[in-house]
Each structure stands twice: as C-alpha cells, then as structure tokens.
Amino acid sequence: MKPIHWTLGSSVLVATLALAAPGLGQDQTLSPQDPYHIVLGTIPIAPLIPAFIAVDQGYFLEEGLEVELRPEPGGQDIVTAVVAQEFDFGFSNQTSLLIARSRGLPIRAIANGVVGSPDVESAWDGVIVPADSEIETPQDLIGKVVSVNTLNNTPHLVVLSALENAGIEDPASQIQFLEVQFPDAVGAVSQRQVDAAWVVEPFVTVGSFSDTRVIMNPLIETGESFLMSVYFTSEQLIEERPDVVAAFTRAINRAMQYATENPEAVRQAFPRFNQSASEAVAEQMALPFWTTELSPSDLELGAELALRYGFIEQIPDLEAFVYSGSD
Structure with missing residues (x-):
C-alpha cells in the first residue's frame, strides 16, 4: 500500500498520496505494481469517509489506481475542476451536477455518493x-x-x-x-x-x-433517503479510459459497502481523514447512509425541485447523465 501523507489545508488536514509520475498511455494495463494516478475532488465532511477508506484499505490500489484526495470548499468547485480536467473524478451534490449537465457540460454520474437518512x-x-x-x-x-x-x-x-x-x-x-x-x-x-x-x-x-x-x-x-451527492467524472475520461472509470467505481462501491457494514471503523477513520474532527466528535456523530446503487430515478425529485426553485431552466436527460458502464 502506498504511504499516506498529510498536508495542511485552510481548515482541515488533507490526505494525499505519494504520487507516481502521471502520463500513462491509454493502452496501459491497470496494475497495483504500476498504478495509474488520478485526482479525486473531495470535501471535508463525513459522507466522504468511504473515499478515505478506499485509499487507506488499499481498495483503489488493488484496482491499479493511485488516488490523490484533493479538497475543495463545495461541489460547484469540484465540478469546475473536473470539467477543466484538473481533477479526474469528483464528489458533488446532485444539484451542482444537474446545473452543469443542463448547460451541456460533459460530465456523468458514475456512483452513488451519499443519501439522507430514512428517518x-x-x-x-x-x-x-x-x-x-x-x-x-x-x-x-x-x-x-x-x-x-x-x-x-x-x-x-x-x-x-x-x-x-x-x-x-x-x-x-x-x-x-x-x-x-x-x-x-x-x-x-x-x-x-x-x-x-x-x-x-x-x-x-x-x-x-x-x-x-x-x-x-x-x-x-x-424525502426519505434523498440522494444528496454522487461521484462523477468527465465524458472524456469515460471515452478514453473506461477501464479507469470502472476500476474507480468498483473501489468506491466496495468502500461504501464496507463503511455501511463497519460503523466503528468509520468512526475510527474519520479523525484521520479530517484531523480537525476530534475522536469525541467522531464517536458521537450520526453516520451518513451509503448505497452502491444509482439509477436515473434517484435524481428525479432533486431535478424537479431544482426546476421549481429556478436553479435549472430544464431537466437534463437523466438516463444519459447516469453512466452504467455498459453504454
């Protein structure tokens, strides 16, 4: 497993990986021995714990990926960075993505990020x-x-x-x-x-x-279990490296499943993911809800509300927005 280094951000300590030199060719086979370097845009909040777990437990590395977790203040900033190809993947609230997609920006949702509670x-x-x-x-x-x-x-x-x-x-x-x-x-x-x-x-x-x-x-x-955020990437990366997108999706879904089944491990991991959070906070906080399923219907309520409140002028094609890996 690659070592994790900590660097100081404006308000949190942010995990970054010891980076391999980027620039692997499109025909490069993914391998833990020669991992493909990618950047994932994150926010220092509890829903992102699975991303840290995927790094910490070596899930990404097993898929042949070396992942740098890059912090941003919010989802809009991450969308901008992915569109500009500064980041390969991002985590963002669904409305930021619906706004971007409705404006024709080339991004697609690839995995569920976090949902609201059932009660x-x-x-x-x-x-x-x-x-x-x-x-x-x-x-x-x-x-x-x-x-x-x-x-x-x-x-x-x-x-x-x-x-x-x-x-x-x-x-x-x-x-x-x-x-x-x-x-x-x-x-x-x-x-x-x-x-x-x-x-x-x-x-x-x-x-x-x-x-x-x-x-x-x-x-x-x-709404019950309302879809809050998703992981996403650019259409360009999907076209050029579908293997990288598939590997990322497998690893993050594996981490979300692990987080769901191991709440105490999540609490123990959080102060290392966000060192501004104390162990006392991690022990008492309510944990988010994760699921490994994502379908266009999960975005329907959020899209309708975004239209209602004037955040978007029209609802984008949700079927085309969600990438299943088979299209």
Whole structure:
C-alpha cells in the first residue's frame, strides 16, 4: 500500500498520496505494481469517509489506481475542476451536477455518493441555532438569516423544500440565505453572525459541543433517503479510459459497502481523514447512509425541485447523465 501523507489545508488536514509520475498511455494495463494516478475532488465532511477508506484499505490500489484526495470548499468547485480536467473524478451534490449537465457540460454520474437518512432519529444533517435562541420551529425562521455552504445548490434546495413542507409559502422571499462554508458555519451561529445554519456531520455534532441545537432536518423532510451527492467524472475520461472509470467505481462501491457494514471503523477513520474532527466528535456523530446503487430515478425529485426553485431552466436527460458502464 502506498504511504499516506498529510498536508495542511485552510481548515482541515488533507490526505494525499505519494504520487507516481502521471502520463500513462491509454493502452496501459491497470496494475497495483504500476498504478495509474488520478485526482479525486473531495470535501471535508463525513459522507466522504468511504473515499478515505478506499485509499487507506488499499481498495483503489488493488484496482491499479493511485488516488490523490484533493479538497475543495463545495461541489460547484469540484465540478469546475473536473470539467477543466484538473481533477479526474469528483464528489458533488446532485444539484451542482444537474446545473452543469443542463448547460451541456460533459460530465456523468458514475456512483452513488451519499443519501439522507430514512428517518429523523438517524438524521446526519440539521439546521442549527444557538441553544438559547428564540427560534424553535421552521416558521420562526421567517425574516431571519440562514446559511448554507453553497447557494443555488442541493444544500439551499433541501432547506427550501423542507421549509415549504413545513407550511412556509415561497420561503426564498421570506428568509435570507447566506453562503457560509461548513467549517465556519458553527462559529457563525455561535457568534450570532447568522440566525441559523444548515450543516451535515461532523458539524452537527461539533455544534452540539458549542451550545447549538437542531430545529429541523431538511434531508429527511425533503424525502426519505434523498440522494444528496454522487461521484462523477468527465465524458472524456469515460471515452478514453473506461477501464479507469470502472476500476474507480468498483473501489468506491466496495468502500461504501464496507463503511455501511463497519460503523466503528468509520468512526475510527474519520479523525484521520479530517484531523480537525476530534475522536469525541467522531464517536458521537450520526453516520451518513451509503448505497452502491444509482439509477436515473434517484435524481428525479432533486431535478424537479431544482426546476421549481429556478436553479435549472430544464431537466437534463437523466438516463444519459447516469453512466452504467455498459453504454
């Protein structure tokens, strides 16, 4: 297994691999002895733990891949990097990808990334407010400032949907949304820079250590096991190296299956994936839900909501967007 080195990012420690020289030819056979170097765009949140596990457990290497995990603030940045061929693969929320695809950008979803919980009790996201805030219900957010990590995106979308489902008509006109990155959101709430923030784990738990509380769980309130994010790549890589795409997909699905079956291993791995997360946070946080299945129908609700809220002008061909490896 290749050694893992840690380099300091702006707010997290980011895993990178000891890199082999890039530039293997298209006819290069994938081999653990001479692995093909790829870059995967990531975000320092709990849903990405399987990607770290796939590196740490050698799943990628067994497939003949040497993977560099490259951090970005959000899904939109990763989409841009994949389209620009700076990254080979990415992890992004589905709305960023639907926006890109609706604009004709050459990207395709290749594997499920993470889904919302099947019930409120196991939710791994939440809108947090200060513990002593007067805000108790979604209706109390009217006239307030709520942060999401990316505007006009799945985080923004699920909060709007949950607010509508709570009976608030046209929430976009009654609530001010502000873009604040996940690592800064808890502090923004604690310091009263925003009235509330939508966050995912580990930041829900980090917030509980900083005197915040959850008032709603937008993912489950949008839909049971709502598809949050997927892994994706460029059409060019699919055309030129379908073997690399297939190898990546096998490895990440294997890692997601392992994460689902070994929750304690996930908790132990997380502080090494994101060293800004303590062992105490990792032990208490709610774990995301992973699945190795992805179909065009999984994107239908998100696409309809993106159209409803004006994030896209038309729904792209979902069948053509999801790459199954056989087309």
